[in-house]
Amino acid sequence: MADFLVALADFDRQRLWVELGHASVFYYLHRDLKLSKGAAHYRKVAAQLIQKFPEVVGPFREGKLCISSVVELARVITPENRAEVLPRFFYLSKQEAKTVAVEICPAAVVPRREVVTKVVSEVVAEVVTEVPRAPAFHLDETPPHASPAPAEYRHFTVPLTPTLQRLHMTVSKQFIEKLEAARKGQGHAQPGASAEKVIEAALDLLLAQQAKRRAEVKQPRIHPRPSKTGHVTAAVRREVWSRDEGKCTWPLDSGGICGSTLRLEIDHVVPRARGGPSTVDNSRLTCKFHNQLAARHVYGDDWMDRFTDGSIMTVPLTSA
Numbered sequence: 138m139a140d141f142l143v144a145l146a147d148f149d150r151q152r153l154w155v156e157l158g159h160a161s162v163f164y165y166l167h168r169d170l171k172l173s174k175g176a177a178h179y180r181k182v183a184a185q186l187i188q189k190f191p192e193v194v195g196p197f198r199e200g201k202l203c204i205s206s207v208v209e210l211a212r213v214i215t216p217e218n219r220a221e222v223l224p225r226f227f228y229l230s231k232q233e234a235k236t237v238a239v240e241i242c243p244a245a246v247v248p249r250r251e252v253v254t255k256v257v258s259e260v261v262a263e264v265v266t267e268v269p270r271a272p273a274f275h276l277d278e279t280p281p282h283a284s285p286a287p288a289e290y291r292h293f294t295v296p297l298t299p300t301l302q303r304l305h306m307t308v309s310k311q312f313i314e315k316l317e318a319a320r321k322g323q324g325h326a327q328p329g330a331s332a333e334k335v336i337e338a339a340l341d342l343l344l345a346q347q348a349k350r351r352a353e354v355k356q357p358r359i360h361p362r363p364s365k366t367g368h369v370t371a372a373v374r375r376e377v378w379s380r381d382e383g384k385c386t387w388p389l390d391s392g393g394i395c396g397s398t399l400r401l402e403i404d405h406v407v408p409r410a411r412g413g414p415s416t417v418d419n420s421r422l423t424c425k426f427h428n429q430l431a432a433r434h435v436y437g438d439d440w441m442d443r444f445t446d447g448s449i450m451t452v453p454l455t456s457a
């Protein structure tokens with residue numbers, strides 16, 4: 138395992154996965170090496186940790202450091218605390234590593250929590266959204282008083298602080314599916330959005346719609362027209378989206394396609410600059426990474442670096 142991780146770190150450092158068509162080392166591990174997503178994630182984190190902190194290799198080799206605790210170590214280790222923090226993770230299980238990570242850096246490991254649990258009836262699931270706890274109140278301060286909630290809400294909101302409440306809600310399977318679809322759809326506007334953010338955005342839309350209906354505003358309907366500026370119209374966008382099934386179509390060297398559903402963009406097969414039209418046939422869905430990779434193939438690295446500051450080629454996209 139240690140030898141594999143050292144080789145993987147070197148492979149990642151040279152970004153050799155780019156040449157194989159992948160958007161990150163995670164996809165290389167998952168698709169080409171056929172590792173589960175969890176196993177790929179652990180190995181990706183370990184390989185990146187080795188690049189930043191080469192002293193972890195020894196403990197890996199000696200069996201002091203376990204691959205399952207590496208994610209916790211990676212969360213809290215810094216160039217300043219490395220000497221002190223690393224030994225604290227020796228001989229720990231995943232759960233023990235979590236506890237140590239919390240001790241070292243509470244804020245980094247107490248993120249907002251979204252849990253989906255099954256309730257007694259198998260048909261429904263429960264979404265529990267737990268907001269981060271604010272610092273405890275001092276005794277001499279007035280305890281938090283939330284204004285009384287309307288009766289129908291009282292049974293599922295729990296005030297945590299004057300401004301934050303925890304919401305318990307039993308929802309259908311369809312609700313979870315819609316929530317996940319909406320969350321993915323927000324990839325651009327709200328990358329990594331929480332359930333709260335996505336639901337709030339949906340509520341904003343509903344409220345705006347209701348306000349509009351109340352005001353009986355009649356907007357002139359705008360029909361999509363073919364664009365003369367090379368801009369991809371909404372109609373083309375919709376058709377490409379449904380044809381490509383909302384996935385990145387970038388072909389991989391190992392066969393198949395990238396398939397990412399995150400940060401999707403419309404890519405021109407024949408580039409716009411070379412006269413490629415903004416038609417359905419000349420458009421395809423790609424993730425942001427592969428869209429920029431395609432542009433690099435066409436325009437060259439020097440040109441693209443002027444627009445992307447090169448960051449897309451040095452920062453791997455999230456593996457989630």
Ligand SMILES: [Zn+2]
Binds near residue numbers: 386396426
């Ligand atoms: Zn892609």
